[in-house]
Amino acid sequence: MLTITARRRAQLAILLGPASLFLAVFFLGPLAIMIVTSFLAPGLYGGVEWTWYPHNYGRILGFADPMFEEFDPVYIAIFLRSLKIAALTVVATLLVCYPAAFCISRLSDRWKSFCLFLITLPFFASLIVRLFVWVLLLRQTGLVNNVLLQTGIIDRPVDLIYTEGAIILGMVYVFIPFMFMPVYASVEKLDWTLVRASLDLGAGPIRTFLRIILPLTAPGIAGGAVIVFIPALGNFVVPAILGGAKVMMLGNLIEQQFLAARNWPFGSALAMMVMSVMLVLLFSYVVVSSRRGLDAAPGR
Amino acid sequence: MKIFASLARGSLVAYTALFFAFIYIPLVLIAVYSFNANPINMMTWSGFTTDWYAQVLGYKTAITGDAFYVESTDQLVQAVFNSLKIAASTTLIATVFGTSIAIALYHFDFFGRRFYRVVLFMPMLMPDIVLGIALLIFFVNSGINLGLKTIIIGQCTFLTSYVFIVVSARLSGMDRTLEHASADLGANEWTTFRKVVFPQLLPGILGGALLAFIISMDDLVITYFIAGVDVTTLPMFIFAMLRRGIKPEINAIAVMMLSFSFVIASLGLYLRSRQK
Numbered sequence: 001m002l003t004i005t006a007r008r009r010a011q012l013a014i015l016l017g018p019a020s021l022f023l024a025v026f027f028l029g030p031l032a033i034m035i036v037t038s039f040l041a042p043g044l045y046g047g048v049e050w051t052w053y054p055h056n057y058g059r060i061l062g063f064a065d066p067m068f069e070e071f072d073p074v075y076i077a078i079f080l081r082s083l084k085i086a087a088l089t090v091v092a093t094l095l096v097c098y099p100a101a102f103c104i105s106r107l108s109d110r111w112k113s114f115c116l117f118l119i120t121l122p123f124f125a126s127l128i129v130r131l132f133v134w135v136l137l138l139r140q141t142g143l144v145n146n147v148l149l150q151t152g153i154i155d156r157p158v159d160l161i162y163t164e165g166a167i168i169l170g171m172v173y174v175f176i177p178f179m180f181m182p183v184y185a186s187v188e189k190l191d192w193t194l195v196r197a198s199l200d201l202g203a204g205p206i207r208t209f210l211r212i213i214l215p216l217t218a219p220g221i222a223g224g225a226v227i228v229f230i231p232a233l234g235n236f237v238v239p240a241i242l243g244g245a246k247v248m249m250l251g252n253l254i255e256q257q258f259l260a261a262r263n264w265p266f267g268s269a270l271a272m273m274v275m276s277v278m279l280v281l282l283f284s285y286v287v288v289s290s291r292r293g294l295d296a297a298p299g300r
Numbered sequence: 301m302k303i304f305a306s307l308a309r310g311s312l313v314a315y316t317a318l319f320f321a322f323i324y325i326p327l328v329l330i331a332v333y334s335f336n337a338n339p340i341n342m343m344t345w346s347g348f349t350t351d352w353y354a355q356v357l358g359y360k361t362a363i364t365g366d367a368f369y370v371e372s373t374d375q376l377v378q379a380v381f382n383s384l385k386i387a388a389s390t391t392l393i394a395t396v397f398g399t400s401i402a403i404a405l406y407h408f409d410f411f412g413r414r415f416y417r418v419v420l421f422m423p424m425l426m427p428d429i430v431l432g433i434a435l436l437i438f439f440v441n442s443g444i445n446l447g448l449k450t451i452i453i454g455q456c457t458f459l460t461s462y463v464f465i466v467v468s469a470r471l472s473g474m475d476r477t478l479e480h481a482s483a484d485l486g487a488n489e490w491t492t493f494r495k496v497v498f499p500q501l502l503p504g505i506l507g508g509a510l511l512a513f514i515i516s517m518d519d520l521v522i523t524y525f526i527a528g529v530d531v532t533t534l535p536m537f538i539f540a541m542l543r544r545g546i547k548p549e550i551n552a553i554a555v556m557m558l559s560f561s562f563v564i565a566s567l568g569l570y571l572r573s574r575q576k
Contacts, residue, residue, distance in 0.1 A: 008408065011408075012404055012408050012410060014400075015400040015401070015403055015404035015408075016400070016401060016404045018397070018400075019396075019397035019398075019400055019401050019460065020401075022397060022456070022457075022460075023397075023419060023457065023460065026435070026438070026453050026454070026456070026457050027419070027422075027423070027431075027457040028419065029438060030431075030434035030435050030437065030438035031430075031431075031434050033434065033437055033438050033441065034430075034433065034434040034437055034438075037437055096319060096322070097319075099312055099315045099316070099319075100315065100316045100319040102312060103312045103313055103315065103316040104316065113573065115320075117566075117569055118320060118323070118324075119323070120565075120569070121562060121565055121566070121569075122323060122327075124514050124561050124562070124564070124565035124568075125327075125557070125558050125561045125562060125565075126517075126518050126535060126538075126554075126557050126558070126561060127518055127520065127535075128518075128520055128535050128538050128539055128542070129538070129554040129557050129558055130326075130327075132330075132538070132542060132546075132550065132554055133326045133327060133329070133330045133554070134326065135542065135546065136329075136330060136333070136342065136343060136546070136551070137326060137329070137343075139546075141341050141342075141343060141344075142343055143329065143333075143343040146343055146344060173322075173323075173326075176323065205308075227425070230425055230426075230427060231427055231428070233427065234427025234428070234429050234430060235427070235429075236428075236429050236521055237520055237521060237539075240539075240543075241539075241542060251427070251429050254429055254433060255429070258433055258436060258525065259525075264433075264437060267433060268433065268437070271429065271430045271433055271434075274427055274429075274430060275426070275430055278425065278426065278427070282425065
């Protein structure tokens, strides 16, 4: 018996050992170092000094280092703006995906799988190329402005790109599959006999929607909202391309701290802010969904 | 009431048509305008040309005089080459790691299984930029020079998760009675694994590998932070071009990349649908 347990233990060690070591050193290790760095003082010429320094967070939250600077609310403003843009992205993505999910769930199997194929396909195409397309459409000499000018609706090009709206549009465009799949999964499971019963019993379409359809599809909506909100909040590529220098989000600020300002502790503190929002969201998602007895894992 | 219902259905269908138009019309438009001869204003049609494609591929054309692109064709080729090298290595490593963890978690019951699941879900939920800067701090502090090697290591950390999830899904959908039958008929563990488990698992492993390859080729954010100054990948090359200012050649590159990934992805999804 002992030999069998020993052998199984050896098998487990071979299967898990190398991968565990790799992830411990190159995934958990870096995250731990980043957390430590966010509490260290920035060095004068880049680098860090090994002293306890909570003012990286203070610069964001209101207790800046009294030796060097006054508190400037610019960082908290960027943080709030990022929250706002991410929230609006979630709402817009949901509005785009939800009705389409209903329509597609009622199609025949052949059409259904074809439509799902069409929705997942762009996910495999290069992110940067899909965003570049919107640059061509939205910029001053872009297609939208050209069409509007030629039809005489406007007589001067309007600023479409480098706005919050452009960032939200770009995010919606790239996050559609993330929202659509979980929403679709719960819409497809929807028991239509309940809807019919509600209508038969005299509830109007609006009331049926609010009391039956919406609660039953809420798990999918919540799952989609979480997996769109988190990458939207820390996003760096979309605002870099469609927001330009005019609309700055947390992601751009972090990039700036690392590659231009070389204040790594402050950049790490900013990243920790993103992480903490993410943890709060995930935690409340798990708590709410397990209280309701629903699947805890957000579906992909 | 009936008219109302069909009206509602009609508008739902129209909405869905708009939904697909929103996804695909921009892509169609850029494909069309990549053949536009207008060198200054790319979105004002002035005639058909294939010069931009020719130029990207390194052929001499009438517009070469602009000399923007000629010098960087080599850089583009180098970037593509780097991306392929990185994707090939990361796919191999991440597939081995992801598959072995998935098998271990499926076949063995041990302390800390839940912890593994949480750790492996983390990179998929974390914003890319957090992992990117964490890796940058780590590599710089431990004195490892940034370059191809660090990109490969960095990408493997999150690609392992993708492979793990795809392979785990396949494992949990597998028929365990076949394993028991094989054991009952006298096959030892290794034979059972080789002849029964592995063939069933193979589509999952290949699917995970394909996904890892595509994501590796496309990764910008994490690679951007840990690439250092000498190495450029294809997404980084395009990102840099976009930041410098847009030239018609990017359009041609974009369309070629779109077609390439659509062909690969369609092939993968088609193969997967045939297995069911």
